[in-house]
Amino acid sequence: MNLSHRRTAAARLRIAALVALPVLALSVGCGGGDDGAGGTKKSDVVADVPDDAKPSASQDDEKGPDKPAAGRSEFYDVQVKYVQCMRAKGGYPDFPDPRLSGYLDWDRINEIGSQPGRNEGIKGGKNGACVAELRATMDAEPKIDQRKAYESMLAHAACMRDHGVSRFANPTMSGGIAQPGGDPNPASPTIDGDSPAYKKAREACRTKLLDGLDGMQ
Incomplete structure (x- = not known):
């Protein structure tokens, strides 16, 4: 591929690495x-x-x-805040809503990131504008x-x-x-x-x- x-x-390792490097x-x-x-x-x-x-x-x-777990509601809430940040401050006004489970729609996100000039900052926002919100989603993610x-x-x-x-x-x-x-x-x-x-x-x-x-x- x-x-x-x-x-x-x-998933957590993937996000943790991204948090360490705001522009990826x-x-x-x-x-x-x-x-x-x-x-x-x-x-x-x-x-x-x-x-x-x-x-x-x-x-x-x-x-x-694949089943509801304690903390799923919190995970969804912090993911919504991350999405809102990516739209308002991160440079991606078309960043998709999270699913009801709280997880992001990576297929749609990757389609956006594959567009010319839109790769930089697709995770964490341009110039790291949403890194704090990204960390919060990592902390709230239910254990797999x-x-x-x-x-x-x-x-x-x-x-x-x-x-x-x-x-x-x-x-x-x-x-x-x-x-x-x-x-x-x-x-x-x-x-x-x-x-x-x-x-x-x-x-x-x-x-x-x-x-x-x-x-x-």
């Missing part, structure tokens, strides 16, 4: 290059859930990222069940391969944190995130990702 369409690491290049989770031009290739193997993806005693299986996150991204990766993006890699686990899959070599992308075939596969597999994970792979 294009480096300009690569969203990497877990856009990175989005896209892919689908020359694989998408040919016929559909079915996934041969779907990896098992790693041991460190299994829930620990402290995890609550009743509350995954990493086992469920991994399983969701694994299903999404398999779906992408089944829809023709044969090189789409599985997610991994590192230190108990789900790491996104996608292009197997993001430093030298082999998947074209702008291809019609990739976009079609991504749309078909959209529902495989749990709420809050759509911007991760």
